[in-house]
Amino acid sequence: MIRKALTIAGSDSGGGAGIEADLKTFSAFGVHGLVAITSVTAQNTQEVRAIYDISPEVVAKQIEAVVEDIGVDAAKTGMLSNAKIIKAVAKTVKKYEFPLVVDPVMIAKSGAPLLREDAMEALIEKIIPLATLVTPNKSEAEKLSGMKIEGLEDAKKAAKIIVEELGAKGAIVKGGHLSLSEAVDVLYFNEKFREYRAPFVKGCTHGTGCSFSAAITANLAKGKKLEEAVRIAKEFITMGIYYGPRIGHGHCPVNQNAWIDIPAEKWRVYESLGNALKELMSIDNLYEHAPEVGMNFIYALPKLYARSKEDVAGVKGRIVKFGNKIKPVGWVEFGASDHLTRAILTFMEFFPEVRSALNLKYSEELIKKASSLGLKVSFYDRREEPEEIKAKEGGTIPWGVKTAIERINDKPDIIYHLGDWGKEPMLLIFGENPEIVLRKLKMLIE
Numbered sequence: 001m002i003r004k005a006l007t008i009a010g011s012d013s014g015g016g017a018g019i020e021a022d023l024k025t026f027s028a029f030g031v032h033g034l035v036a037i038t039s040v041t042a043q044n045t046q047e048v049r050a051i052y053d054i055s056p057e058v059v060a061k062q063i064e065a066v067v068e069d070i071g072v073d074a075a076k077t078g079m080l081s082n083a084k085i086i087k088a089v090a091k092t093v094k095k096y097e098f099p100l101v102v103d104p105v106m107i108a109k110s111g112a113p114l115l116r117e118d119a120m121e122a123l124i125e126k127i128i129p130l131a132t133l134v135t136p137n138k139s140e141a142e143k144l145s146g147m148k149i150e151g152l153e154d155a156k157k158a159a160k161i162i163v164e165e166l167g168a169k170g171a172i173v174k175g176g177h178l179s180l181s182e183a184v185d186v187l188y189f190n191e192k193f194r195e196y197r198a199p200f201v202k203g204c205t206h207g208t209g210c211s212f213s214a215a216i217t218a219n220l221a222k223g224k225k226l227e228e229a230v231r232i233a234k235e236f237i238t239m240g241i242y243y244g245p246r247i248g249h250g251h252c253p254v255n256q257n258a259w260i261d262i263p264a265e266k267w268r269v270y271e272s273l274g275n276a277l278k279e280l281m282s283i284d285n286l287y288e289h290a291p292e293v294g295m296n297f298i299y300a301l302p303k304l305y306a307r308s309k310e311d312v313a314g315v316k317g318r319i320v321k322f323g324n325k326i327k328p329v330g331w332v333e334f335g336a337s338d339h340l341t342r343a344i345l346t347f348m349e350f351f352p353e354v355r356s357a358l359n360l361k362y363s364e365e366l367i368k369k370a371s372s373l374g375l376k377v378s379f380y381d382r383r384e385e386p387e388e389i390k391a392k393e394g395g396t397i398p399w400g401v402k403t404a405i406e407r408i409n410d411k412p413d414i415i416y417h418l419g420d421w422g423k424e425p426m427l428l429i430f431g432e433n434p435e436i437v438l439r440k441l442k443m444l445i446e
């Protein structure tokens with residue numbers, strides 16, 4: 001049975017925070033999302049241009065409509081905007097039993113106020129006491145607790161005040177804006193403190209608070225214990241920030257999809273490369289073209305997710321000559337290739353859509369044939385490699401691929417080099433996916 005989570009929050013037209021972030025987060029956890037919109041904001045990554053509050057009656061009616069028909073396993077609040085909406089929300093949710101996560105949204109990342117000054121009292125009096133968990137950031141926790149927060153100990157004190165004096169069941173003070181060496185959040189719940197730590201990552205932070213509280217809500221809806229829901233949400237938000245898409249001109253948005261996109265893309269890569277590898281092994285004369293150092297066949301995750309060696313799949317132990325056949329030593333694994341991986345990651349900086357490659361033994365004949373077939377061919381000469389790059393471990397291939405691409409100022413199908421002392425001459429075939437690489441290979445050698 002699918003679980004249902006409700007978000008009572010404002011809309012962010014930029015799709016990074018608010019209702020939009022919450023729905024994407026719910027989806028990422030396989031939970032059906034329900035909404036009660038409190039306010040419509042005209043917003044982008046840089047600023048909030050307008051705020052139009054929905055009438056409190058309509059906010060209440062949205063909640064009732066979904067609870068009474070569909071049912072709610074857990075709910076969260078985000079931007080509540082004004083005192084009348086706060087009162088209507090409190091009165092309505094009080095009628096029901098579901099756990100409630102309260103993200104006490106006050107100010108947008110861009111600096112715009114999302115809660116009227118005169119609504120603070122209503123938030124503290126009407127909503128906080130209903131909360132299973134309150135999720136303030138540093139300045140929100142300061143407003144709620146009435147104390148200044150400098151470090152972790154202060155954050156703990158504030159969390160305790162929010163529980164003991166304001167009446168929430170739990171509070172987690174988020175460390176995104178605390179100047180600590182890690183992103184540490186402190187939870188006070190059931191009279192115990194718990195810390196959640198993650199490294200600060202460079203990335204996109206518009207919508208972190210919304211997505212974090214929505215992730216907790218989704219996991220509560222799935223029946224997870226609060227501490228476990230927070231642990232999962234912490235992993236989720238760190239990943240979402242790291243893989244945020246660089247869009248807009250201000251604070252770019254969290255990528256809520258990374259959580260499901262990466263496993264899905266990994267599966268596609270396994271399947272596609274695995275199928276192509278089976279087909280590769282059925283090519284009769286391939287062993288004649290296999291280099292002495294072995295062959296590999298690789299496929300990278302989409303550009304947004306292809307950051308390092310671990311994001312590129314290849315054949316474990318390479319593909320080797322075995323009599324007059326070729327044989328993969330292991331099977332398809334992420335992180336299995338070194339040389340070709342460096343080549344594809346460099347290639348993708350120029351042409352992000354080109355994600356697959358395979359290497360063959362160089363032969364003049366193949367290069368001639370490639371040109372006659374209309375394939376674009378370029379090369380690099382290891383003897384021309386600048387000394388400072390030679391001195392750097394692993395620098396040759398990125399330099400070579402860059403040199404080859406810049407030489408023809410176009411997207412090559414093939415890049416070769418004639419070797420150097422102790423280096424076997426090699427020919428690399430590139431393509432958008434393994435099937436396209438295979439097609440080019442067959443044109444060449446069959």
Ligand SMILES: Nc1ncnc2c1ncn2[C@@H]1O[C@H](COP(=O)(O)OP(=O)(O)OP(=O)(O)O)[C@@H](O)[C@H]1O
Binds near residue numbers: 206209
């Ligand atoms: N650069 C970062 N790297 C890793 N984690 C971060 C980073 N910035 C924030 N976080 C984490 O993201 C979560 C949200 O915290 P944050 O303090 O950013 O919320 P917020 O200020 O309410 O967000 P918003 O601006 O969307 O309202 C917390 O778990 C926090 O530790």
Ligand SMILES: Cc1ncc(CO)c(N)n1
Binds near residue numbers: 018078
């Ligand atoms: C609608 C909305 N809710 C919450 C936030 C918090 O960042 C935002 N920027 N916009």
